[in-house]
Amino acid sequence: MVRGRISRLSVRDVRFPTSLGGHGADAMVSADAMVSADAMVSADAMVSADAMVSADAMVSADAMHTDPDYSAAYVVIETDAEDGIKGCGITFTLGKGTEVVVCAVNALAHHVLNKDLKDIVGDFRGFYRQLTSDGQLRWIGPEKGVVHLATAAVLNAVWDLWAKQEGKPVWKLLVDMDPRMLVSCIDFRYITDVLTEEDALEILQKGQIGKKEREKQMLAQGYPAYTTSCAWLGYSDDTLKQLCAQALKDGWTRFKVKVGADLQDDMRRCQIIRDMIGPEKTLMMDANQRWDVPEAVEWMSKLAKFKPLWIEEPTSPDDILGHATISKALVPLGIGIATGEQCHNRVIFKQLLQAKALQFLQIDSCRLGSVNENLSVLLMAKKFEIPVCPHAGGVGLCELVQHLIIFDYISVSASLENRVCEYVDHLHEHFKYPVMIQRASYMPPKDPGYSTEMKEESVKKHQYPDGEVWKKLLPAQEN
Numbered sequence: 001m002v003r004g005r006i007s008r009l010s011v012r013d014v015r016f017p018t019s020l021g022g023h024g025a026d027a028m029v030s031a032d033a034m035v036s037a038d039a040m041v042s043a044d045a046m047v048s049a050d051a052m053v054s055a056d057a058m059v060s061a062d063a064m065h066t067d068p069d070y071s072a073a074y075v076v077i078e079t080d081a082e083d084g085i086k087g088c089g090i091t092f093t094l095g096k097g098t099e100v101v102v103c104a105v106n107a108l109a110h111h112v113l114n115k116d117l118k119d120i121v122g123d124f125r126g127f128y129r130q131l132t133s134d135g136q137l138r139w140i141g142p143e144k145g146v147v148h149l150a151t152a153a154v155l156n157a158v159w160d161l162w163a164k165q166e167g168k169p170v171w172k173l174l175v176d177m178d179p180r181m182l183v184s185c186i187d188f189r190y191i192t193d194v195l196t197e198e199d200a201l202e203i204l205q206k207g208q209i210g211k212k213e214r215e216k217q218m219l220a221q222g223y224p225a226y227t228t229s230c231a232w233l234g235y236s237d238d239t240l241k242q243l244c245a246q247a248l249k250d251g252w253t254r255f256k257v258k259v260g261a262d263l264q265d266d267m268r269r270c271q272i273i274r275d276m277i278g279p280e281k282t283l284m285m286d287a288n289q290r291w292d293v294p295e296a297v298e299w300m301s302k303l304a305k306f307k308p309l310w311i312e313e314p315t316s317p318d319d320i321l322g323h324a325t326i327s328k329a330l331v332p333l334g335i336g337i338a339t340g341e342q343c344h345n346r347v348i349f350k351q352l353l354q355a356k357a358l359q360f361l362q363i364d365s366c367r368l369g370s371v372n373e374n375l376s377v378l379l380m381a382k383k384f385e386i387p388v389c390p391h392a393g394g395v396g397l398c399e400l401v402q403h404l405i406i407f408d409y410i411s412v413s414a415s416l417e418n419r420v421c422e423y424v425d426h427l428h429e430h431f432k433y434p435v436m437i438q439r440a441s442y443m444p445p446k447d448p449g450y451s452t453e454m455k456e457e458s459v460k461k462h463q464y465p466d467g468e469v470w471k472k473l474l475p476a477q478e479n
């Protein structure tokens with residue numbers, strides 16, 4: 001039973017200096033600026049002033065995300081119930097700007113404070129609408145950008161609190177929820193032309209058939225994953241080979257490689273990976289929005305010989321018709337379009353689906369308005385029969401999104417065909433309930449909540465700019 005009134009909301013700026021090892025870089029880093037692979041072991045090991053690389057040194061003219069410091073605005077909500085249970089929520093950022101998200105969370109806080117949890121979840125659609133439609137704040141959205149990232153962090157904390165109070169992991173809370181209750185969490189505004197409340201209910205009711213078996217299957221086998229850990233653009237060929245060999249040993253069969261900076265370089269790196277993984281294993285490519293539409297088609301036609309399953313984010317995430325054009329050109333070559341990690345909201349997903357602009361839909365647990373908005377996207381994807389292959393990685397994204405995709409399989413899609421969830425092997429050690437990967441699959445979490453809670457000592461150490469880690473790094477950065 002849900003209980004308590006929200007009595008406190010705190011938000012902290014937590015940053016991990018991942019850029020020091022080239023982790024997460026989807027843009028080229030100049031060889032001189034690269035930190036050696038030895039420095040890459042763990043975030044803590046990387047923290048030395050000597051290892052510091054100036055961000056400017058790394059930025060090339062057409063850079064995308066050259067130097068991400070995986071970060072989070074970390075929200076904790078408390079109630080007046082005397083059970084000591086806290087709800088923890090994050091949204092993912094790349095370092096700079098986390099302070100802006102923190103501000104936006106504070107601006108939203110009054111919508112949450114002094115509310116009974118029972119009233120929030122009893123009318124979750126109304127509460128979602130209240131947060132996203134604040135008469136003044138919506139001007140700096142609406143439902144997009146910083147204010148939507150902040151909404152995600154707050155709502156993720158509410159879902160964590162709710163699931164913890166119910167004593168269930170979020171995926172199980174969703175799986176056990178009556179379809180009508182699930183539907184009552186969704187704001188259908190702007191999507192009723194493709195998905196009405198009745199459509200949603202019908203999908204969820206059909207999803208009840210065979211649910212028990214699928215839940216058992218998930219608990220035994222887990223949800224299939226692919227790895228992005230081997231082939232960041234910031235890694236040298238040697239590191240790539242070494243990580244790829246290790247991943248093969250660990251049983252990975254699906255690999256994602258970053259492309260788009262330099263065609264010759266892409267050809268070389270894709271050849272290395274294909275040679276290592278062989279012709280049968282799956283290869284995905286990710287361009288992180290680098291190209292214009294014709295360039296995307298041209299470039300990928302040249303990389304087609306490496307047989308990628310998909311090209312991810314070939315162009316601007318806002319260019320729905322551009323994605324449709326690229327898709328039309330590349331599908332005949334056997335290459336699908338994947339996108340979503342920077343997709344603003346359910347409306348953009350709706351249009352991508354309507355325009356046949358994507359073959360793989362990548363939800364993100366921290367960019368959309370939490371579970372509520374992601375539910376509507378899972379249901380639209382089901383209606384259009386497009387597989388959902390979530391974006392994960394960053395800090396905490398794997399922890400969160402596993403809940404959504406496991407629920408998707410058990411209660412919505414009922415299929416694993418062409419479906420796989422991203423996995424990246426960074427920063428899990430900072431979470432109280434880290435993901436568990438077995439045989440290249442996500443094993444369903446058993447602890448109550450949304451797996452969002454971070455270890456307090458990690459938060460303290462990595463808080464920006466006063467945590468121990470940043471105190472050591474910042475003087476070096478200023479030189």
Ligand SMILES: C[C@H](O)[C@@H](O)[C@@H](O)[C@H](O)C(=O)O
Binds near residue numbers: 024025065286341392
């Ligand atoms: C800056 C980030 O690491 C991105 O490169 C990353 O999210 C990437 O697009 C991915 O698909 O994992």
Ligand SMILES: [Mg+2]
Binds near residue numbers: 286288313
């Ligand atoms: Mg990506």
